[in-house]
Amino acid sequence: MRCLFSFLLVSFLLSVNAQCDTQLTITPKFKANPLELNKTYTIGKDTITFTNLKFYISNLQYFKNDSLVYTSVKKAHLIDLSNEQSFQINEKKSFEFDNIKFNIGIDSLTNVSGIFEGDLDPVNGMYWTWQSGYINFKLEGYATHCPSRNNKFNWHIGGYLEPFYAMREIALDCNSNKPNEIVIQLDELFKKIDVSKIYNVMSPNEKAIHIADVLPKIFKVAKE
Amino acid sequence: MKQKSLFIFGIAFVLMSFIFKQGFEWFNPPYYFPKPVYDFKQNSLDSNKIDLGRILFYDPILSKNNTISCASCHSPYNAFAHTDHDLSHGIFDSIVNRNAPALFNLAWQKSFMWDGAINHLDVQALAPISHSSEMGSDISEVIKKLSLSKEYKHLFSEAFKDSTITSSKILKALSQFQLTIVSANAKYDRVKLGKETFTEQEKNGYNLFQINCASCHTEPLFSNYNFENNGLPIDPTLNDLGRYAITQNENDKRKFKVPSLRNLSYTYPYMHDGRFMTLNEVVNHYTNGIEKSKTISTHLEKPILLSANEKVDLIAFLLTLNDKDFVFDKKHQFKKLSVQTKENK
Numbered sequence: 135m136r137c138l139f140s141f142l143l144v145s146f147l148l149s150v151n152a153q154c155d156t157q158l159t160i161t162p163k164f165k166a167n168p169l170e171l172n173k174t175y176t177i178g179k180d181t182i183t184f185t186n187l188k189f190y191i192s193n194l195q196y197f198k199n200d201s202l203v204y205t206s207v208k209k210a211h212l213i214d215l216s217n218e219q220s221f222q223i224n225e226k227k228s229f230e231f232d233n234i235k236f237n238i239g240i241d242s243l244t245n246v247s248g249i250f251e252g253d254l255d256p257v258n259g260m261y262w263t264w265q266s267g268y269i270n271f272k273l274e275g276y277a278t279h280c281p282s283r284n285n286k287f288n289w290h291i292g293g294y295l296e297p298f299y300a301m302r303e304i305a306l307d308c309n310s311n312k313p314n315e316i317v318i319q320l321d322e323l324f325k326k327i328d329v330s331k332i333y334n335v336m337s338p339n340e341k342a343i344h345i346a347d348v349l350p351k352i353f354k355v356a357k358e
Numbered sequence: 359m360k361q362k363s364l365f366i367f368g369i370a371f372v373l374m375s376f377i378f379k380q381g382f383e384w385f386n387p388p389y390y391f392p393k394p395v396y397d398f399k400q401n402s403l404d405s406n407k408i409d410l411g412r413i414l415f416y417d418p419i420l421s422k423n424n425t426i427s428c429a430s431c432h433s434p435y436n437a438f439a440h441t442d443h444d445l446s447h448g449i450f451d452s453i454v455n456r457n458a459p460a461l462f463n464l465a466w467q468k469s470f471m472w473d474g475a476i477n478h479l480d481v482q483a484l485a486p487i488s489h490s491s492e493m494g495s496d497i498s499e500v501i502k503k504l505s506l507s508k509e510y511k512h513l514f515s516e517a518f519k520d521s522t523i524t525s526s527k528i529l530k531a532l533s534q535f536q537l538t539i540v541s542a543n544a545k546y547d548r549v550k551l552g553k554e555t556f557t558e559q560e561k562n563g564y565n566l567f568q569i570n571c572a573s574c575h576t577e578p579l580f581s582n583y584n585f586e587n588n589g590l591p592i593d594p595t596l597n598d599l600g601r602y603a604i605t606q607n608e609n610d611k612r613k614f615k616v617p618s619l620r621n622l623s624y625t626y627p628y629m630h631d632g633r634f635m636t637l638n639e640v641v642n643h644y645t646n647g648i649e650k651s652k653t654i655s656t657h658l659e660k661p662i663l664l665s666a667n668e669k670v671d672l673i674a675f676l677l678t679l680n681d682k683d684f685v686f687d688k689k690h691q692f693k694k695l696s697v698q699t700k701e702n703k
Contacts, residue, residue: 248480257498263488266477
């Protein structure tokens with residue numbers, strides 16, 4: 135009897151727990167299709183393949199009618215195209231929201247506060263070792279018009295010190311049919327950044343800031 | 359009820375004083391040292407962690423082919439600097455573009471490396487571990503190698519109550535050991551504490567030091583740890599612009615972090631590129647060799663004038679900054695990896 139009771143209690147708790155989660159899905163796309171590694175995409179005269187996409191979403195906050203309803207417990211979420219699980223952000227609470235705010239990248243305070251575990255662990259390849267600081271957004275691949283060796287481009291966008299402070303804050307209105315899905319429109323990045331001119335960015339500098347400025351424009355709430 | 363809470367409070371008090379005492383044993387700078395920059399609350403000192411950090415510091419397992427340890431370029435007998443070579447060398451006999459700085463009194467440093475590239479002691483070790491000319495490895499590789507070692511598994515579980523090896527644990531242990539490398543027992547310190555007195559010559563040298571050098575080499579750490587251009591002509595084979603490489607700010611061109619003058623007899627050669635072998639050359643640089651440029655330190659705008667005798671006196675004072683007890687202190691020296699670390703202490 136006691137056994138049955140505890141079983142019921144546990145299953146009840148589990149079901150409540152499942153219902154209580156709020157999920158946010160991150161979908162990197164190229165034009166209409168979800169982005170895949172090592173697949174060929176065309177834009178203008180360029181054929182592009184991607185070998186790596188990783189970026190941080192940090193200080194994620196949910197709002198309803200302009201008031202804060204929830205702040206993500208995790209300080210930073212590492213989104214990694216090679217790890218599908220990372221596309222799902224699960225908040226252990228049920229709530230409604232009509233607006234979200236977050237940072238693309240890692241703030242300066244975290245950048246000067248030493249070592250962290252989990253998504254911020256330097257083993258994730260998102261930390262510069264020769265010069266302290268997180269890489270906020272990392273995109274690597276090949277583009278036919280890229281004049282580098284093997285047409286490879288490396289965009290490692292980071293920097294926590296002015297004038298090369300590369301973190302960007304973003305707010306998205308979630309009044310849509312699909313308020314729980316954030317799309318990252320990579321093709322738009324290539325419309326704004328000429329990969330034949332800017333292809334190796336691996337330190338905090340003007341080129342990094344140029345790309346960082348475009349990043350907030352490619353994050354959108356899914357429409358349908 | 360009251361008694362019980364009193365009892366718990368009492369136990370907590372005893373425990374806290376014990377913890378405090380433990381930290382005190384490992385990190386006990388003299389009263390005239392400033393407040394440390396390092397936040398010990400984020401990584402409180404613990405003898406097991408310090409021991410682990412010490413073993414890691416001397417273990418070439420941190421390098422790609424198990425040949426280079428931290429101590430390869432930061433030898434305890436040289437106040438944790440690399441002597442004899444102008445530019446330090448690492449894995450596969452690679453030569454890097456700077457002279458490895460001496461390591462001590464790190465708890466007071468705001469940034470690390472000659473150009474301040476590293477902003478926190480806990481992330482500092484990532485740089486040499488990953489540098490292709492230093493240790494040529496990376497932290498994931500180090501974690502893998504350490505995780506295969508029974509001895510290390512044991513030491514990590516002793517230190518962190520959990521045998522899983524992570525970057526954070528490795529780096530915090532390394533920081534703990536490095537934080538305990540405090541140099542504060544030179545003749546200068548003993549004079550400061552009233553235990554000894556300066557000779558007339560040292561006293562005169564001290565006066566000259568305070569007039570000419572102390573604005574950058576601030577007492578009692580003998581550095582303000584700021585970045586300054588000290589008028590060294592650029593070596594065209596290196597073209598090292600120092601801090602500028604990090605900030606890309608024109609005003610930072612040719613600036614390097616002011617090094618401490620403590621232990622200077624042990625840490626030759628001098629300057630970021632080890633261009634001067636002797637203290638005489640260094641002093642002569644400041645009196646005769648300053649190259650004026652846009653970013654020259656404001657403290658060097660007026661020439662430093664010293665007679666031959668004054669130079670001798672100044673150097674006599676500088677030698678009182680050598681901390682022999684520190685350099686030969688066994689508790690900072692090589693410790694072998696072994697499971698019975700506690701018994702071997």
